[in-house]
Amino acid sequence: MSDSTERSITVKIPHVPVVDRFPFPFQEDSYRYSNNARALRSGKVIQITPDYHEEIRKKRKLLLEKPNLAYQSFSHSMEAQWEILELLMNELVSVYPSYFSLQKRGDHILFYNHLLDEKETFTFGDKESLACEPLDFIGRHVQEDLIYLGQRDGDLYMDAGQLCFPANWSIAFDLGMSYLEFHSPVPHFSESGLAAKVRNFLLQMEVGKPFTRYNWTITLDPILETFPETYDEWGKKKYELTPEKVGEMVHLRVEDQRLTRLPLSNGILFSIHTDLISMKDLIKKSEWSERFEKVLVDLPDYMAEYKGFSTYKEQITNYLKSVNTTTK
Numbered sequence: 283m284s285d286s287t288e289r290s291i292t293v294k295i296p297h298v299p300v301v302d303r304f305p306f307p308f309q310e311d312s313y314r315y316s317n318n319a320r321a322l323r324s325g326k327v328i329q330i331t332p333d334y335h336e337e338i339r340k341k342r343k344l345l346l347e348k349p350n351l352a353y354q355s356f357s358h359s360m361e362a363q364w365e366i367l368e369l370l371m372n373e374l375v376s377v378y379p380s381y382f383s384l385q386k387r388g389d390h391i392l393f394y395n396h397l398l399d400e401k402e403t404f405t406f407g408d409k410e411s412l413a414c415e416p417l418d419f420i421g422r423h424v425q426e427d428l429i430y431l432g433q434r435d436g437d438l439y440m441d442a443g444q445l446c447f448p449a450n451w452s453i454a455f456d457l458g459m460s461y462l463e464f465h466s467p468v469p470h471f472s473e474s475g476l477a478a479k480v481r482n483f484l485l486q487m488e489v490g491k492p493f494t495r496y497n498w499t500i501t502l503d504p505i506l507e508t509f510p511e512t513y514d515e516w517g518k519k520k521y522e523l524t525p526e527k528v529g530e531m532v533h534l535r536v537e538d539q540r541l542t543r544l545p546l547s548n549g550i551l552f553s554i555h556t557d558l559i560s561m562k563d564l565i566k567k568s569e570w571s572e573r574f575e576k577v578l579v580d581l582p583d584y585m586a587e588y589k590g591f592s593t594y595k596e597q598i599t600n601y602l603k604s605v606n607t608t609t610k
């Protein structure tokens with residue numbers, strides 16, 4: 283066994299302020315739905331950020347207290363789940379060798395998470411040797427939500443997923459749906475034919491050529507777990523918002539969504555890494571603050587409605603406008 287696998291001290295993630303690492307999603311002053319997927323140059327699925335410990339704690343708590351909201355799967359996804367576990371475990375140890383290490387003796391696996399000071403032992407392919415399903419297991423070590431899409435009969439189906447930080451959609455509701463079915467609530471996306479075009483693009487994705495795209499919305503307070511099933515807990519926040527609270531309460535929420543073709547199952551791994559930034563932090567970069575104001579002013583009502591902030595959009599634009607005119 284190598285020294286690195288035996289280390290028992292926990293290692294630290296360097297602190298980087300959110301404003302220096304936030305994936306600001308807008309390239310222009312206007313935003314419309316489009317196939318905004320671009321080649322993922324790094325080819326990697328996972329990003330470890332300074333929020334790691336807090337987000338893993340939240341994830342595990344949700345999986346314990348609301349297991350059916352945060353995890354769903356079909357039994358026919360099991361082989362693909364092992365494939366995803368192996369892919370991500372190998373990526374973690376190669377990209378973050380000081381945070382994770384691995385020892386394999388045949389199918390016997392020793393996986394070390396030095397960030398959490400945890401050692402996991404299991405037999406690859408033997409479900410009974412893990413405390414939970416393979417996708418659920420590896421999802422408990424990474425900040426990303428992990429969705430598995432099976433590809434068959436010329437379509438993509440939601441076959442499994444660990445979804446702890448949904449932007450108001452439900453894996454319990456969507457499990458088993460096809461790509462067009464689970465996108466059906468998105469206004470204009472299906473009717474315009476864009477959803478079908480994107481699906482055809484995804485069906486042709488090749489092994490070794492992953493893609494990434496940003497999605498965004500707005501959340502009040504830094505709440506990652508916006509499940510539709512718990513709307514009564516977080517949905518009422520909009521009644522607390524006042525002009526004085528915009529800087530603290532309003533958060534731009536960005537999802538870095540990555541799409542990876544899986545060679546064995548021929549399915550797709552859809553990973554979602556979510557970051558939040560408060561308006562108070564966002565305005566530290568005047569180019570972000572100015573651009574976000576323009577994007578919001580230009581945004582069609584149906585999008586603000588769908589994303590859930592139409593009732594307080596004006597409060598945000600007023601806030602940004604006053605900041606942007608003062609700093610000019």
Ligand code: HEM
Binds near residue numbers: 464467468498
């Ligand atoms: C293949 C993996 C994907 C999965 C599993 C997925 C899943 C979802 C889900 C569940 C929603 C929420 C729908 C609801 O309101 O219930 C959504 C929204 C959306 N998806 Fe996808 N999606 C995928 C890929 C893509 C791609 C490649 C695009 C490219 C255009 C896309 C575009 C959108 C858009 C525009 C929305 C609306 C988001 C918003 O306005 O906040 N999706 N997606």
